[in-house]
Amino acid sequence: MSELRGACIIGQSGGPTSVINASAYGAIRTALDSDSITRVLGAAHGIKGVLDDVLYDMSKEDPAELERLKYTPSSALGSCRYKLADPDEDDTDYKRILEIFKKYDVRYFFYNGGNDSMDTCNKISKYMMKVGYECRVMGIPKTIDNDLFGTDHCPGYGSAAKYVATSCMEVFHDANVYDTGQITIIEIMGRHAGWLCAASALATHMGAGPDLIYLPELAFDLDTFLKDVMDVYNEKGKCIAAVSEGIHDKDGKFISEYGSNLASTTDSFGHAQLGGLAATLASIVKEKTGAKVRDIEFSLLQRCAAHVASEVDIEEAFMAGKVAVEQAVAGVTDKMVAFERTSQDPYKCEPKLIDLTVVANVEKKVPREWINEDGNGLLLPFIDYALPLIQGETKLGKEHGLPRFAKLKKVRATV
Amino acid sequence: MSELRGACIIGQSGGPTSVINASAYGAIRTALDSDSITRVLGAAHGIKGVLDDVLYDMSKEDPAELERLKYTPSSALGSCRYKLADPDEDDTDYKRILEIFKKYDVRYFFYNGGNDSMDTCNKISKYMMKVGYECRVMGIPKTIDNDLFGTDHCPGYGSAAKYVATSCMEVFHDANVYDTGQITIIEIMGRHAGWLCAASALATHMGAGPDLIYLPELAFDLDTFLKDVMDVYNEKGKCIAAVSEGIHDKDGKFISEYGSNLASTTDSFGHAQLGGLAATLASIVKEKTGAKVRDIEFSLLQRCAAHVASEVDIEEAFMAGKVAVEQAVAGVTDKMVAFERTSQDPYKCEPKLIDLTVVANVEKKVPREWINEDGNGLLLPFIDYALPLIQGETKLGKEHGLPRFAKLKKVRATV
Numbered sequence: 001m002s003e004l005r006g007a008c009i010i011g012q013s014g015g016p017t018s019v020i021n022a023s024a025y026g027a028i029r030t031a032l033d034s035d036s037i038t039r040v041l042g043a044a045h046g047i048k049g050v051l052d053d054v055l056y057d058m059s060k061e062d063p064a065e066l067e068r069l070k071y072t073p074s075s076a077l078g079s080c081r082y083k084l085a086d087p088d089e090d091d092t093d094y095k096r097i098l099e100i101f102k103k104y105d106v107r108y109f110f111y112n113g114g115n116d117s118m119d120t121c122n123k124i125s126k127y128m129m130k131v132g133y134e135c136r137v138m139g140i141p142k143t144i145d146n147d148l149f150g151t152d153h154c155p156g157y158g159s160a161a162k163y164v165a166t167s168c169m170e171v172f173h174d175a176n177v178y179d180t181g182q183i184t185i186i187e188i189m190g191r192h193a194g195w196l197c198a199a200s201a202l203a204t205h206m207g208a209g210p211d212l213i214y215l216p217e218l219a220f221d222l223d224t225f226l227k228d229v230m231d232v233y234n235e236k237g238k239c240i241a242a243v244s245e246g247i248h249d250k251d252g253k254f255i256s257e258y259g260s261n262l263a264s265t266t267d268s269f270g271h272a273q274l275g276g277l278a279a280t281l282a283s284i285v286k287e288k289t290g291a292k293v294r295d296i297e298f299s300l301l302q303r304c305a306a307h308v309a310s311e312v313d314i315e316e317a318f319m320a321g322k323v324a325v326e327q328a329v330a331g332v333t334d335k336m337v338a339f340e341r342t343s344q345d346p347y348k349c350e351p352k353l354i355d356l357t358v359v360a361n362v363e364k365k366v367p368r369e370w371i372n373e374d375g376n377g378l379l380l381p382f383i384d385y386a387l388p389l390i391q392g393e394t395k396l397g398k399e400h401g402l403p404r405f406a407k408l409k410k411v412r413a414t415v
Numbered sequence: 416m417s418e419l420r421g422a423c424i425i426g427q428s429g430g431p432t433s434v435i436n437a438s439a440y441g442a443i444r445t446a447l448d449s450d451s452i453t454r455v456l457g458a459a460h461g462i463k464g465v466l467d468d469v470l471y472d473m474s475k476e477d478p479a480e481l482e483r484l485k486y487t488p489s490s491a492l493g494s495c496r497y498k499l500a501d502p503d504e505d506d507t508d509y510k511r512i513l514e515i516f517k518k519y520d521v522r523y524f525f526y527n528g529g530n531d532s533m534d535t536c537n538k539i540s541k542y543m544m545k546v547g548y549e550c551r552v553m554g555i556p557k558t559i560d561n562d563l564f565g566t567d568h569c570p571g572y573g574s575a576a577k578y579v580a581t582s583c584m585e586v587f588h589d590a591n592v593y594d595t596g597q598i599t600i601i602e603i604m605g606r607h608a609g610w611l612c613a614a615s616a617l618a619t620h621m622g623a624g625p626d627l628i629y630l631p632e633l634a635f636d637l638d639t640f641l642k643d644v645m646d647v648y649n650e651k652g653k654c655i656a657a658v659s660e661g662i663h664d665k666d667g668k669f670i671s672e673y674g675s676n677l678a679s680t681t682d683s684f685g686h687a688q689l690g691g692l693a694a695t696l697a698s699i700v701k702e703k704t705g706a707k708v709r710d711i712e713f714s715l716l717q718r719c720a721a722h723v724a725s726e727v728d729i730e731e732a733f734m735a736g737k738v739a740v741e742q743a744v745a746g747v748t749d750k751m752v753a754f755e756r757t758s759q760d761p762y763k764c765e766p767k768l769i770d771l772t773v774v775a776n777v778e779k780k781v782p783r784e785w786i787n788e789d790g791n792g793l794l795l796p797f798i799d800y801a802l803p804l805i806q807g808e809t810k811l812g813k814e815h816g817l818p819r820f821a822k823l824k825k826v827r828a829t830v
Contacts, residue, residue: 016592045594074588081593165817166722173489173820174719177431178496179460206817276694299711304589307581307723310816391816401725401806402580402621405588 006107017156026321114143139336158313311392421522432571441736529558573728726807
């Protein structure tokens with residue numbers, strides 16, 4: 001493969017995670033150090049920054065601040081939830097992207113995101129091939145949802161899982177404190193796949209977690225749930241139930257929509273916007289049982305609590321960004337960096353490459369055989385799977401007892 | 416003062432904190448090592464454990480597990496919210512407490528809690544004096560609310576403040592990520608005093624915190640709030656507002672009660688049970704402005720997120736428990752251990768003793784002069800006050816990447 005010289009664009013897309021910036025840093029640092037890549041550009045708010053011609057010159061950043069990206073949550077370059085049209089129906093955006101690529105002589109495009117972002121990445125890759133513009137396009141995975149196909153797991157998941165498990169252990173201690181009885185309902189992110197809610201089982205595995213765990217992989221039945229909760233409550237005097245945001249009944253109706261005051265809206269990808277599930281369930285449980293019920297929504301902290309990020313996750317996220325650039329420079333294109341678990345004990349994970357076409361828009365769910373028969377708990381294979389991903393602590397620097405996150409100058413690139 | 420030999424009881428009361436167990440450990444360890452204290456008993460669920468004769472023999476615990484209490488959140492012995500009657504009206508409980516004290520030859524009583532617990536402690540102290548039963552009674556302060564009178568600050572506050580400031584910084588990064596505009600409303604605990612919500616200003620001080628902060632010290636006006644939010648939103652395209660759970664209008668009505676579906680109930684101390692404030696405000700803001708609004712309630716994690724506890728807070732909490740026992744053994748009674756800041760730079764804090772009568776049921780509020788003129792932000796004197804309290808990191812041990820909290824055997828004491 002002949003050397004391809006030119007600029008690269010790095011973009012971040014979709015919901016942020018604690019380590020998406022670690023991947024960005026892996027890509028940016030490797031690209032800055034590459035002889036083939038002449039210029040490293042960061043796209044403001046993902047593909048929107050390309051369309052709007054808002055690109056940052058990453059060489060203008062202080063290297064020490066760039067390094068802090070490894071421990072800085074959210075998307076430092078800005079993110080977006082922008083869906084590209086089918087190019088056969090409307091190629092306006094693609095023509096504009098090509099125009100910008102030509103303007104800056106962009107020959108490498110790295111896109112860091114989840115399912116929808118891999119769809120974007122795939123469409124751009126295919127379009128550039130079709131029009132014969134040489135540009136190597138690589139997807140870098142991230143999602144706390146852990147639902148990307150073809151990879152053992154996704155960067156972002158380990159840190160979110162560590163936050164969820166740690167917080168569940170702390171809530172367990174708190175919820176155990178009075179002798180007056182309490183039912184606690186914890187709502188955890190996850191629209192269609194229950195990986196993150198399942199991580200609460202790691203707390204249970206450590207002896208201080210939810211009694212009951214419900215994932216969207218199985219249809220949720222309110223009566224069965226109420227019986228499960230009361231069985232535990234009557235036995236122990238307390239009960240903690242963790243529920244995935246996206247649990248739904250056998251007809252596909254989200255349980256969060258059971259609340260009369262909670263109308264569902266949809267985002268630009270056609271996903272239902274969820275929220276208020278724990279509050280809805282809590283009010284139902286309270287009404288049916290008369291028990292003291294507390295609802296907790298972990299909310300945004302699940303995806304941005306970098307202070308409790310997993311070291312394994314940070315290093316793997318960095319590696320994913322680094323490998324994407326190295327492989328592209330070596331001639332690879334139209335792939336996503338994925339992970340293969342080559343050893344379980346000791347845990348070892350190595351990068352592999354999969355076709356963007358294969359990964360885009362396919363969701364990976366928690367296997368049925370990892371969920372208990374009653375559908376309200378996780379089994380040991382899940383623990384074995386997830387536990388290695390939450391190991392180690394972040395090296396996040398502190399200043400005045402608080403996190404010292406990266407501060408970028410974001411200098412606009414000019415031609 | 417002559418030596419007083421006998422057993423001691425240690426009880427934990429009120430809402431738990433990340434460091435109430437650090438105080439318990441300070442008291443338990445010091446009592447176990449004391450020659451005057453013949454037996455160290457832990458009360459199950461505070462004063463209720465005394466009334467119910469459910470006491471644990473702390474000498475039966477593994478010393479290494481006891482030491483882990485320093486880093487374990489919540490109340491390891493169990494807590495309660497039990498209000499003792501006025502002894503002049505109904506002395507049933509007091510007679511029972513005296514009976515238990517005599518049964519176990521209890522000559523030392525240490526009670527760890529907030530305002531209501533100091534009331535309990537004070538009443539028991541005065542009753543024992545009145546009936547001529549020699550027992551040294553000491554209060555050990557704790558409350559994330561930081562509203563105890565007569566002390567520079569309270570154990571528990573620093574860790575909760577560190578959690579709030581850290582989480583606000585992380586939410587700030589997350590909420591900044593899209594270019595579509597967002598208003599974020601964060602609800603922080605604090606019924607009558609805004610100390611904890613004020614801690615969000617530490618994040619702002621670090622360049623990544625709320626734009627607006629509202630404390631219950633000042634009457635909250637909805638129209639002014641909406642104007643404040645829209646002014647920031649129109650200027651920046653985003654806005655983060657932190658609101659104290661207990662904000663109320665000039666007539667004293669809680670803003671959380673503005674929501675038509677949120678009925679208020681009261682707990683056994685006659686306090687209104689609050690909740691759902693952020694959701695209520697979010698729906699009002701959304702309706703009035705049409706902007707994208709996100710509400711976040713930090714919920715229980717504020718008081719139990721021990722993984723991000725402040726080292727200063729942990730060590731001071733331990734010291735408060737230790738000093739209570741040392742002083743009681745030396746002859747002191749009817750006091751609460753308080754803190755005096757003897758130096759600001761470098762920060763230094765020393766214990767002092769104040770009368771239980773003085774501290775019970777008096778609430779300390781954030782001084783008006785520490786709040787800005789518009790009543791929507793904190794000034795530098797608050798930062799100078801709070802910043803030293805959140806310094807240093809916990810030495811919490813980890814196991815499999817998760818917290819290793821203390822596990823007590825809780826062996827029931829017999830006579």
